[in-house]
Amino acid sequence: MDNKVSVIIPVYNTVAYLAACLESVCSIMTMDIEIICVNDGSTDKSLEILTTFAQKDSRIHIISQKHQGVSIARNVGITTATGKYIQFLDSDDMLAPGALEYAVQQMNEKQLDVFYFDAQAIFESIQLEEEKRRYKTYYHRENHYQNVQAGYQLFTKWIKDGGFRPNGNLQMIRRDFLLQSGVKFIPGIVQEDNAFTAEVMLHAQRVCHVNKPLYIRRVRSGSIMTKPPAFSNAYGYFRCAMAMEKYFFKPTFSENSRCALQIFCQNLVQNMEKIYKNIPEEEKAKIRMIPVEERGVMLYLCWYSEQASINQKEKNKINAECRAMRKEKAVLVKQNEKIQYQNSAYQQQIKKQEGVIQKLNDTLQNEKKIFTRNYQEISVDKQKLQNQCSSLEKQVEEIRRENMAYQQQMTEQSKEFHTLQADFFAMQQSLSFRVGRKLTWLPRKIRDAFFC
Template sequence: MEKQYDISVILPVYNNVQYLEECLDSVLAEEKLSIEIVAIDDGSTDGSEQILDDYAGKYENIRVFHQENSGVSVARNLGLKKANGEYICYLDSDDRYCPGVLEKGLALCSEKKLDVLFFTYENFFENEIAAERWQNNRVNQPMRKREYPKEPICGREMLLLFKTQLEYRVNVFLQMARHDFLQKNQFSFEPEIIFEDIPYTFEVLLRAERVMALNEVLVKRRIRDNSLEHRPTTVHRCKSAFRSLILDYKLVRHFGYDFPECEPAVIQELAFRHEFVKNTYLELDEENQEAFLRQCSPEERIFFEAAILPRIQKEQKDRARIDRLKDKHREKAEKYKAKIADQKETIRILKKEKKDLQQEKKRLQGEIKRIRKSRAFRLGRWILRPFSYIKRHMKGKR
């Protein structure tokens, strides 16, 4: 009979030899816990597979399973089947745990009998190249900082809180979930897509009965220059975003569209995913947009053309209208600019003429002043003084 553990950490690994030992050591450092690592080698070819086997040879709480490269979803699904822990955690092989947080989380899960406990994380850049390329990613600050209830609530109420407080994060490495809860509801990850966390976490919150959230940073998340999540948009990326939206809709339909505790949050999430698919599609060039549509099944294509394409067409139409208005206003602005430029030139000329006149006036005033001070002027005034006196006297007699 296999040993039972408090926690199983499911660790998919694909060609991460540079960071793998740091990741494994961060789990092994939790010596106070009964913890196992279920490592899934997803067809690594860079030596990661050998590191896993070496660690498994040294530590009895590490089990390694090798598979052909099939993607992170298939790897996690295999890990779920093989795990023996009472609680399940996920970790990416280029990230690491913060010391002591798993222990605190397990104590809370056991005390409150939780289905799921949510933590938070911090980003950090792998190097300066990653920092330059992905500078918009927030670093050195928790991704969830607000306060949450000190007692368990249902997952739907937590979804509403996450959405209301703008702290909804789908990353599964933030979750510590009770194994029985996952097994009972037959949780799994959708194969062959990225963004596999989106429908998984959405379903977790819709199904869970006892949930809490901690503002403790559990994971230090590495932002790499070539991280899958941060690569440029491809057809596969667009298809994955679209597929995750379809899975969300299927889940909502499964529950009969009945979410009295969190209907605004469900609507907001679906609207956000619509926008995400739309933007991802628009980032593709025309050739790749056609390739994306060819890869859709008839059902998916109908859904896309009914639910997504009209939004795209409306946005394109609105954008064209805005562009026309911009062009129209730009023409008017150019005319006004030209008119203002002419007026400025006229004002400049007038100011120059005014300045020239002022200088001429000043020159003449100086000339007058010089003349008044001259001997000839003073002599002339002295000679003319009697005549001026007679003239004034004659005027007086009249």
């Protein structure tokens, strides 16, 4: 059928999870699918499980080979596939119900080369969930990219906002496009998804993404992403970085896309250097097993990346200091603006105060003139009063002298009065005065009566 999907499942020693993986695919009955299981030299009972499921479901095709790694197993699956679309699925993961139906609908309606989606992470144990908690949200992109665009444009956006996820399973690919692009998984390495996912994006003309968890990613102990890093991880990042070199000279890419590609490769090299730096010496010694030309380049990139990391730390330190200085400058600018604003307000207040002071000064001058005039008048009056006082003092002095003279006269007259009074009293007491008084009494009476 036109909408046939080839589900490619590389299988290597996943007996504990394989049945759940196959059931999530075999339960699909509403569309045409083929299930290509590449048994990559499993030494457990994985092949028995595959055979049991194949006997029940004719859509399962088993390809057995000696152990060559997941990249070759997937490449074999691509070569074998006959469907219009290809969907990769790891043998310890699962597809969400309705995942293929929805992905095919998007591919058909939008005529896509690649359709990207998200995943839900499930954990084998509570301890592992605590240790690998970042995977809870790692496969969910916050931003939306539902508009159809060229693959390199979406790649550029994902590198810019951190949405790139190097997982080949989180995409449905049109098989004809994939074969024409010539993109394959790099054989013999781990971390192979980094180069494959990026290369597919850079070749695709029509892609889009929907924030739907169509894939169920199992986080378990013993897998590539949970095992301690080894030399194979560093070498995988190195090979992926080397594979991206040819895209730097593609003329159709914009400057932003070249910049994004550069950042992507730098991250690959930094991951390589970080892993190689921290692995044990016996793991580092495995670098002698790779080709000589690769060995020299890898060692140089490790050294260069370490130096770049040191320089970056210094740069980050300087940038942090610059940011702190810019913040201080911004604070000072705000303070200066505040001071300028306050100064302007103060200037206005000063102008107002100067007006008030001028009015007060004018008032003071007027008051001073009035005071001076009044003072002069008071001085004249004072002089007059002083003259009057002097005159009065003279008069008082004259009156005092006259008074003293009067007092002396009165004293003398008082003495004379007392003398007369004594004489009169003596006279009254004398006999002649009493006889004379009686002799003059009748004539006084007649006189008083006559004249009154």
